[in-house]
Amino acid sequence: MRKYRASFLLFLSTLLIIIFAYIAGNITISNIAxxxxxxxxxxxxxxxxxxxxxxxxxxxxxxxxxxxxxxxxxxxxxxxxxxxxxxxxxxxxxxxxxxxxxxxxxxxxxxxxxxxxxxxxxxxxxxxxxxxxxxxxxxxxxxxxxxxxxxxxxxxxxxxYDYPILYIIHIIVYVAFLIWGACLLIYIFRNFNIKEYRKRQEKDEQIIIQAMDTFISFVDAKDTYTRGHSKRVAMYAKEIATRMKLPKDEVQNIYYVGLLHDVGKISIPDAVLNKPGCLTDEERLIIQSHTTAGGNMLKNFTSIKGVREGALYHHERYDGKGYPEGLSGEDIPLYARIICVADSYDAMSSSRVYRRHLNRDEIIEELKNCTGTQFDPNIVGYMIEMIVDGYVNIVKTEVARDDDEIKNEKQ
Ligand SMILES: [Fe+2]
Known part of the structure; x- marks a missing residue:
């Protein structure tokens, strides 16, 4: 965008120079003879x-x-x-x-x-x-x-022409005018192409989002306790990335990564995934394997940057006590650190069969307590900000409405 703005300014300034030179040249010439x-x-x-x-x-x-x-x-x-x-x-x-x-x-x-x-x-x-x-x-x-x-x-x-320089100015004006005309044509042509490109890009993005929505509905259908979880996490993560002022394409990427972060749960047996109450150590390991399973499933999905890392590392902790690899600090990819905070907020704010959800103050307290241990201290602040200014409620309402619409369509 910045490149096109610069081209436009160059184009405009050239035009002004030509007009000025032409007027100046003509005035000078007609004044002399x-x-x-x-x-x-x-x-x-x-x-x-x-x-x-x-x-x-x-x-x-x-x-x-x-x-x-x-x-x-x-x-x-x-x-x-x-x-x-x-x-x-x-x-x-x-x-x-x-x-x-x-x-x-x-x-x-x-x-x-x-x-x-x-x-x-x-x-x-x-x-x-x-x-x-x-x-x-x-x-x-x-x-x-x-x-x-x-x-x-x-x-x-x-x-x-009394002076050769005036003749030269006249020639320059004509040449500059020709260049300006060529620039104008190129500018119009490029602008037209950009519009076409944007239209195509919007369509491509729509296809990707629809494909992913369909895909995560498989995960949601399998894990009955966490309906809408992936979408909410994606929206929280996207908002965190926006507030961190990450580039626009990274913000969109992180949304996709959020949608797919728990895709590995497809490989977990229903009896373990939906088991109410406490899990055995063996069952806990099976649940935890959804990270490596997700990483494997997405390893060839290279067209969206960081999607594999998001699924593989979103349960790593900042202090290195997470899984599957025990990475710590900034060794954990940024996308995974953001998803980790968004994922944990959604878990704390949703009820399970074996526990009720935490209230707003309890969640903020928990997020603060875990800053620097579970969560990246540079990210938690944005999540707390979103809780305080009510953004999280907008997300919950939106996802719940989408969910209702899907249910009504099925009926
Ligand atoms: Fe997960």
Missing amino acids: SSSEKYVVNLDGAYLSDSMHIIGDLKIFEEDEYSNLKYNCRLYNDMEHMLHNWHVFLVLEDSIKISGYENVSIKMVDSEENKTIYLMLPDIANKDLPANSYVDFAFTITRPYTSSFAIDDLTIIGSI
């Missing part, structure tokens, strides 16, 4: 100004009903400066047509009161006329004998 002289044509050495003139000769080819008049012209730039973008306006009676031209292109630009205005533009190679040089061009007109022949006027217009 701009030539727009009107010339009544006889094409016989007449002067446009002290510094520009045309000489020309006329050839007439008579035909049955028409005469063709070819004007061979030579435009002189007698100045010490370049004549840039020169062009010629020619006004003819409507009955007179242009039938040929050389070194220029001619197009009709306007017509008024039986007269047509033509614009003659030099070929690209002759667009700029250096100091003390000339350019040749020619045009032919065809007129009917019946018309009274008159070329009303011929106007030559061009910009004169």
Whole structure:
């Protein structure tokens, strides 16, 4: 996102520079010199100004009903400066047509009161006329004998650059404008692609969440005492990660890890998993094996970062007295440390057959007591914050509502 914001700022600043340079360039040029002289044509050495003139000769080819008049012209730039973008306006009676031209292109630009205005533009190679040089061009007109022949006027217009730097500025502005246009196209194209990508990403995320919801419903169906546990743990863990200001993609990852953290319970026999009352040592070991079973099940699930570690290590303790490997401190992956706090809160706040749930103050007390022993001291504070500001109740209500909706759909 930051990258696109930078591109946009670059794009905007380039545009402003171009506009500024263009305005500045034009003002400077027009302030120094701009030539727009009107010339009544006889094409016989007449002067446009002290510094520009045309000489020309006329050839007439008579035909049955028409005469063709070819004007061979030579435009002189007698100045010490370049004549840039020169062009010629020619006004003819409507009955007179242009039938040929050389070194220029001619197009009709306007017509008024039986007269047509033509614009003659030099070929690209002759667009700029250096100091003390000339350019040749020619045009032919065809007129009917019946018309009274008159070329009303011929106007030559061009910009004169006093200093080469102004000419260079003009070139830079044009080049910058081309680059800006290209940037604009790229920006539009990329923006369109980003939108498409986001749409696809949202769809992919929806598929992942639905697949996981379905998957954890198998776990919930097996462990009747902990219905909604995985979803609540996922939501608590996600909120902890958000409050820890982890990057957005990590926050989403940790939600998935929370959903799948107890998936290993599928491998535990129902009689042990749902046994009311105290467990034997052997049964406790079987229950504890849901961590390694979950880690094994998820070892190939590499597209979501940390999902295997979350399932394998969420019963490790900060002081190293947990299971299955007895890892301690920051050797326990961060996702697993977060899940551990969220998981323990959910266990304490839910009733079991063999014990009632703890109240709010008892849970906070327990969380504080176990800080640094069972829980990472950098994480517990966020969980307590969520209890105090009531966020946990929002989660419980939401999960219970989802659960009811599923039940109603089944009925
Ligand atoms: Fe667990």
